[in-house]
Amino acid sequence: MGKVTGFKEFDRETSKKRPVKERINDYKDVYKKMDEETLKNQGARCMDCGTPFCSWGCPIGNLMPDWNDMVYKGEWEKAYNRLSLTSNFSEFTGRVCPAICEGACTLGVNRLPVSIREIELSIIEKAYEQGTIKANPPKVRTGKKVAVVGSGPAGLAVAAELNSVGHLVTVFERADEVGGLLRYGIPDFKLEKWVIDRRVDLMKEEGIEFRTSVNVGVDYSVEDLKKNFDAVVLTGGSTIPRDINIEGRELEGIHFAVDFLSQQNRRVAGKTINGKEITAEGKNVLVIGGGDTGSDCIGTSVRHGAKGVYQIEIMPKPPTERDDTMPWPEYPRTLKTSTSHEEGCERDWCVSTKKFIGENGKITSIQGVRVEWKKDSTGRMVMEEIPGTEFERPVELVLLAMGFVHPQHEGMVNDLGLKLDQRGNVSGDENYMTSEEGIFVAGDMRKGQSLVVWAINDGRRAAKSVDKYLMGETSLRG
Numbered sequence: 001m002g003k004v005t006g007f008k009e010f011d012r013e014t015s016k017k018r019p020v021k022e023r024i025n026d027y028k029d030v031y032k033k034m035d036e037e038t039l040k041n042q043g044a045r046c047m048d049c050g051t052p053f054c055s056w057g058c059p060i061g062n063l064m065p066d067w068n069d070m071v072y073k074g075e076w077e078k079a080y081n082r083l084s085l086t087s088n089f090s091e092f093t094g095r096v097c098p099a100i101c102e103g104a105c106t107l108g109v110n111r112l113p114v115s116i117r118e119i120e121l122s123i124i125e126k127a128y129e130q131g132t133i134k135a136n137p138p139k140v141r142t143g144k145k146v147a148v149v150g151s152g153p154a155g156l157a158v159a160a161e162l163n164s165v166g167h168l169v170t171v172f173e174r175a176d177e178v179g180g181l182l183r184y185g186i187p188d189f190k191l192e193k194w195v196i197d198r199r200v201d202l203m204k205e206e207g208i209e210f211r212t213s214v215n216v217g218v219d220y221s222v223e224d225l226k227k228n229f230d231a232v233v234l235t236g237g238s239t240i241p242r243d244i245n246i247e248g249r250e251l252e253g254i255h256f257a258v259d260f261l262s263q264q265n266r267r268v269a270g271k272t273i274n275g276k277e278i279t280a281e282g283k284n285v286l287v288i289g290g291g292d293t294g295s296d297c298i299g300t301s302v303r304h305g306a307k308g309v310y311q312i313e314i315m316p317k318p319p320t321e322r323d324d325t326m327p328w329p330e331y332p333r334t335l336k337t338s339t340s341h342e343e344g345c346e347r348d349w350c351v352s353t354k355k356f357i358g359e360n361g362k363i364t365s366i367q368g369v370r371v372e373w374k375k376d377s378t379g380r381m382v383m384e385e386i387p388g389t390e391f392e393r394p395v396e397l398v399l400l401a402m403g404f405v406h407p408q409h410e411g412m413v414n415d416l417g418l419k420l421d422q423r424g425n426v427s428g429d430e431n432y433m434t435s436e437e438g439i440f441v442a443g444d445m446r447k448g449q450s451l452v453v454w455a456i457n458d459g460r461r462a463a464k465s466v467d468k469y470l471m472g473e474t475s476l477r478g
Ligand SMILES: Cc1cc2nc3c(=O)[nH]c(=O)nc-3n(C[C@H](O)[C@H](O)[C@H](O)COP(=O)(O)OP(=O)(O)OC[C@H]3O[C@@H](n4cnc5c(N)ncnc54)[C@H](O)[C@@H]3O)c2cc1C
Pocket: 096, 097, 098, 149, 150, 151, 152, 153, 154, 155, 172, 173, 174, 175, 179, 180, 181, 182, 185, 186, 187, 190, 214, 215, 216, 217, 235, 236, 237, 238, 258, 261, 292, 293, 296, 411, 412, 442, 443, 444, 445, 449, 450, 451, 452, 453, 455
């Protein structure tokens, strides 16, 4: 701890954002870079707690107190070396992580937490700038071959870890580009895609083979997968979106959020769009679902030039401050206002959609109703419609952002005859092995819909188990 009084001297600062009027005209990163002096001061706010709750809160166990201090002292290379012990892709988490660590930071008890996410991002970006990050291929190859199916953050973490200990890794991806939801889910204004390309280029240099536009189970059989590789890791994500089966669902103009978002990411990349284009231009847009995906739909609709954006959530409005249900150091499930919310939308809670109304086969309005949540006799929260609160609202585009139910079973998962859990995710034992010998699973395909940092964590742990399975022992940290 370089500066004992740092937390008293400096207020928390986060990265500045580009003005709304400017940023809604493009898909470039909303945030500006923080200057070095401010970063050092933010590093100085860390109290180097005896029990660092930040590390406890971080799914990959990042060592924040160490690198906060190193940034304060300007020891950038040392900070990168410490960060890379636990984190494979800080350039992704530094941009899109909800920073569970900051929710756990001790300073948050009676002040604002250390700006850990900004510090993490600055360390990795400085390391790229200074040429500290270089391809580091393994010195010795083990002769073992591993297939990874799916190139999202879980698959990339598995590949990076297993390649680092000398296995020959091939990543299969059915999309035309590597990255999973980083590429074709999260909008460019949160994560510009050159960030993924820069990392993937390094991974290629380190000897990882990427085979895109290969749908395993369709273009490449599961028999070939088992025959040609010593171990297989499935990281296919949770890809079946939650639907809403109410009257009018078949009307034109009602789409899954991920279809809308992935089309836009393709547009930004200058790629062709297969199928009918979905646009919010000039429309009243209804976003159903109050999470990250819903928020991304708002920012994208605003950039399309929507007439208005209305977001509804069936759950109650979260409190603005921590309450007894989320005491420190638990993650505060308080009201979040994302950069997309700031760009213009109306938000509403405790609203359920009753039916979609249309004319000539196209959506023209929705009927909603207000609901309330009550405890039943068993203490379970149940929802009840409030009589007489039905309302109608004109909409020309509806985006369903209610999450994902489970991975796709048809094809690869069924062909392999894998056991599923109660929610329909692929079951893995404590070593991440599925019901089939030598076939492992990680990320959203195993856990269900989650976060980038959890996918990386799962990938690292699965890689450790795979290495042990192949070699009898492992030096990977997991
Ligand atoms: C719109 C949106 C915004 C989000 N925003 C955030 C955020 O801001 N912060 C955050 O932390 N998390 C966010 N998330 C969640 C996060 O993106 C996911 O939890 C994470 O990407 C899961 O990683 P994964 O590697 O398990 O799967 P995915 O990223 O889903 O990758 C799975 C890959 O497997 C491929 N695949 C599947 N089956 C096959 C097959 N048979 N053959 C070949 N390839 C196959 C798919 O094409 C896909 O590319 C967001 C999610 C969405 C949808």
